[in-house]
Amino acid sequence: MQGDVSEHLHAFDSLGVKAISVRRVGDLEKSDALVIPGGESTTISELMQSSGLFEKTCELALGGFPVWGTCAGAILLASKGDSQVRKTGQALLNLMQMQINRNAFGRQRESFEAQLNFKFSGKGFDFPGIFIRAPSIERVWGNCKAVAFHGKKIVAAVQGNLFATAFHPELTGDGRIHEFFLEECCP
Numbered sequence: 075m076q077g078d079v080s081e082h083l084h085a086f087d088s089l090g091v092k093a094i095s096v097r098r099v100g101d102l103e104k105s106d107a108l109v110i111p112g113g114e115s116t117t118i119s120e121l122m123q124s125s126g127l128f129e130k131t132c133e134l135a136l137g138g139f140p141v142w143g144t145c146a147g148a149i150l151l152a153s154k155g156d157s158q159v160r161k162t163g164q165a166l167l168n169l170m171q172m173q174i175n176r177n178a179f180g181r182q183r184e185s186f187e188a189q190l191n192f193k194f195s196g197k198g199f200d201f202p203g204i205f206i207r208a209p210s211i212e213r214v215w216g217n218c219k220a221v222a223f224h225g226k227k228i229v230a231a232v233q234g235n236l237f238a239t240a241f242h243p244e245l246t247g248d249g250r251i252h253e254f255f256l257e258e259c260c261p
Contacts (some may be wrong), residue, residue: 077111077118077146079243085252102105107140112148112165112206112242115176116164118146123165129179135169138166140235140259148238149174156212170233171216178210178227178240190241192251194221194232194258201250203229203241235259 079095086093093109096102107204108131110118122128143151149159152166154173158164179186190203203224211228214220222230222239229240237259243251 076145077113078242078244079111081242082101082109082111082144082252083173085244085249089249089252089256096127096203097125099130102127102130102134105253106149107142108134109255110141110143110150111244112145112147115146115149115159116162117211119150122150124155128165128167132167132169135167135236138235138261140237140255140261141169142237142239142255142259144207144239144242144244145206148211148240149176151236151238152211170214170236170238171218172214172228172231172233172238175210177207177225178212179205179208180206184222189225190224190229191224192222192230192254194219194254198234201243202246204245205229205241206208208240218223235261 077247083093150167151170152172152174153168156175158176178222187204190201192199192201211231212230218231218233220228231238237255
């Protein structure tokens with residue numbers, strides 16, 4: 075549809091995991107998990123709605139199906155958005171107990187890379203985060219847990235079978251975040 079789909083496919087392939095591009099509900103039904111890539115969140119939301127993927131993703135995720143959103147995909151997973159989300163009337167999947175702030179780190183020209191410390195369940199590692207017109211997670215509640223920060227801004231969160239990253243791990247060539255998703259969110 076949009077975003078770094080081929081980079082995600084390559085990252086999973088390098089881990090020995092067969093991954094496919096999901097464009098239709100039938101593709102999703104044949105899958106064991108879904109990654110919603112970066113891109114433009116309003117466009118991705120509209121494409122998912124027109125293809126039936128929006129509703130089916132919600133249905134499956136609520137039943138425990140693993141879903142990971144990177145950048146724009148993270149915006150879609152949120153249950154609350156900022157004024158930009160409200161202004162555009164963008165539909166959110168409303169799956170994760172978090173509030174998101176679109177373009178929190180600036181426009182395209184303010185894109186950057188930063189070392190992040192990733193922590194979950196007593197495990198931790200440093201990871202190179204690539205931020206391109208990236209959102210931030212303003213707050214989490216309930217079962218949603220922050221697992222990485224850039225300064226004081228939350229840039230990754232996990233909630234059971236759901237995972238959100240404001241940055242683009244698929245662009246780094248480092249598969250540890252993809253491994254994390256497989257180990258922590260996929261049954």
